Amino acid sequence: MTSTSIIGTSDGTAQRLAEIRGGVRPTRHNARTIAALTRNPGCARRAVLDGAGVDKQRLAAYIDFPSRFGQSQFALARGNAFEAQVKANGCADLLSLLRERLGLPIPEVAYDDLESVTGRDKESPEVRYARSRALLTRAASGDSGAGTLFDHPLLGLEVAGQRVYLEPDLIAFQHEGRFHVVEIKSFAVVDGQADPSKVSAAAIQAAVYVLAMREMLAESGYDPTIVSHDVVLVCPRDFSNQPTAVLVDVRKQLSVLRRQLGRMTKVDQMLAALPANLSFDLAPDAAGVPTRAPDAIVDALHAVDARYAPDCLAVCELAYFCRNEAKGCTAALGTSAREELGGIERVETALALAHDELAPAEDQAEAAALLRSAARLRAELMAGVGL
């Protein structure tokens, strides 16, 4: 059993996804990949790869467009070290933060570790999910003494027709009948300020957990809104190792997430539109080298439509490949440029229009005027620099 369990898909679909993926285990979905899905929901290419659980990082490296981000083992290790510190000694640091920030009263200290249930190293997600669900619903029922901190609860979420388990590095904490998601991140908060892009990524990720917890409670017949839309973000303060906590309202992220997850094409529909022999199998030979030529993989990628946007660079492992493919398309310049240049698909066309070398079609007139004045402005500016 792998931890990304696909429940509720038909055998045929599962079979098809396995063919697309090749003979390897599907890569795990996590809050990060789900958060990323919502950033470019229109891209079929990623939907297929993610739906099948293809290791995109490896794929990208194989076709010679290695991604320049990704979860480096070592960045993860640093994050884990901070997390361990915050949770050390019965979550001592975290408890005092929660007391300060949320007025958690002294008697509320119960701590349940849901990562390890029976003390075995590898427990099936079902065991852990069942246990998380039992403890969290018991707490939701208002049972007194039902717990305060739930470390590493295992949650489930429906993503594009698949049930995926999420394994948050987080604590859900309960206080006065409400749950809060706690997200521990190792980026620094300096003078009360943190890198907004990191905060927003953390907020989307936390929103994924909020949503998953709400679904878990709703399935068991509890009011989902007892999971607060305020999440607790714990970060190191001012370059020290001292943790600090802020409340982040993730209502906006929640609604984006809900809409995008809902809109996301169902796997079956998506599969129906693909060539029957499509596969990204990187099956290795005896020496561990993939047997299929990179060109074959590239062809397979071309067979699925992509919708590249500069945003991809931050969220998708295939970004360098897709950017290369999208070279010359105005879409690759970003959403705002694409909107301004509505109806003009290629950069060459835009340039030709700007330089009056091409007569604009009827629907291009407006954009063409804009481009021409931009070109004029630029020319004047450049002339000024030349003086």
Added chain:
Amino acid sequence: MAESMEMLERRIDALRAEVRRSVVARDGARTRALRAELRTAERVWEQAIAELTDESDSVESSESSESSEQLAGGSLVPVREQVHHALILLSVPAAPRLVAEVHAAFFGGTATSLGANKLTHLRRDEKRSFETAPYARPYYLCSALTAEHLAPARGLVAVSTWPLERRIVGPLSPRVDFLTAAARLAERAGSVPDGSVATVSRLLWRFATNIPGATSSRSGVAGHDTVDPAVVIRAAEAEREVHADADQAQRASAADRARRQLDNVQQLFGSPLRTLEGKTA
């Protein structure tokens, strides 16, 4: 982490050899692919190196320097005994990291970084030794057990001579044990050799900041040297009172269960193989 580095290095070597072979074989596609994999691996390696240096810098500034090389010659007391000393001082099950810090602060020398790996080994040795000759040693380093499944609690070491109740951790136990440990450290803080005063008060301060009322905030900002052990003890006891009864009751009932259900080895090292299905909760 050192292990992953080694694995990476081995992989990089292997990839280089593969690239060479495929160049000789004039297999262009394969060479390209291998080069890509090699580049990725090298990048990860470089990142790892950079982060290792970062990490050792920060460790050095925040704590007394510790590195795995130093500890081999650092202390003449075997790890087993170091752990025992520290645990006896703390009097509650503790994580290896805390054990190492306590030992370094109170018994001097460099902190032995008791990695999870080392701990696993140590515990396995102890278990084997107990199985072959039960109770032959005066004490064994063993596991704390979870109250619910009587399974070994993750990452907590305990001493076999403690009563079972003390080795069991229920939901309230981490906090109770933290407060107990704080009080014990404070009691001992007055009687350490001069050289250790600074490290001990730093350790105590870290505990104190997480106990309401434990840092006598005269000026609002308590530095580590202003932590008053007597105040820490009082504050820790005050909070411990709040949780003690409920915690004790949970521990006692789990301990009863353990005595009935587990054999001697399992009582010390946990019973990882039971999956108690059909939870009664």
